[in-house]
Amino acid sequence: MDSPQARVMLISICLQESGLIHRKQMGNGPARGLPQFELGTRQSRGGVWGVYLHDASRFWLDKLCASRGVQFLPESIWREMETDDVLAVGVARLLLFTDPKRLPAVDDADGSWGLYLRTWRPGKPRPDTWAGYHLQARIEVTS
Numbered sequence: 001m002d003s004p005q006a007r008v009m010l011i012s013i014c015l016q017e018s019g020l021i022h023r024k025q026m027g028n029g030p031a032r033g034l035p036q037f038e039l040g041t042r043q044s045r046g047g048v049w050g051v052y053l054h055d056a057s058r059f060w061l062d063k064l065c066a067s068r069g070v071q072f073l074p075e076s077i078w079r080e081m082e083t084d085d086v087l088a089v090g091v092a093r094l095l096l097f098t099d100p101k102r103l104p105a106v107d108d109a110d111g112s113w114g115l116y117l118r119t120w121r122p123g124k125p126r127p128d129t130w131a132g133y134h135l136q137a138r139i140e141v142t143s
Contacts, residue, residue: 001060001091004141005103009096009112010035010089011137013120016130023082033088033117037095039074046092046121048074048081050098057094064090095119106142109134 001027014020017036025031030038040047051057052074065072068078068087081088099119104111113130116122 007141008137012134015133035092041079048078051094054098
């Protein structure tokens with residue numbers, strides 16, 4: 001689960017979503033944690049519910065919750081993500097793990113943007129900020 005590619009993706013996503021500042025979506029919105037994860041629903045299979053239900057991630061999410069002392073229920077996980085950065089980034093990594101494609105190379109800003117769009121499905125994508133955040137993440141991971 002841990003690789004330079006995963007680290008660049010996760011840092012890029014957290015920069016894009018929260019600026020590594022906001023753990024609760026501004027305006028009292030539904031997203032939580034530095035990666036700004038929503039709860040989602042069983043029906044939508046998005047957000048925490050998506051990671052909870054997905055065959056590729058469910059086992060690992062259970063292990064992550066046990067290691068963080070969090071009840072293995074989507075609402076409990078989502079609530080704790082606001083104050084537990086390890087849990088929040090772990091859930092974010094598991095969402096990336098559900099994508100059938102390989103993680104993009106460390107220097108592949110376009111491929112990482114595509115993965116972000118596929119997995120986060122942002123309501124208001126901001127492609128103009130992604131390249132800079134991706135570069136910042138790449139420098140942090142490779143230096």
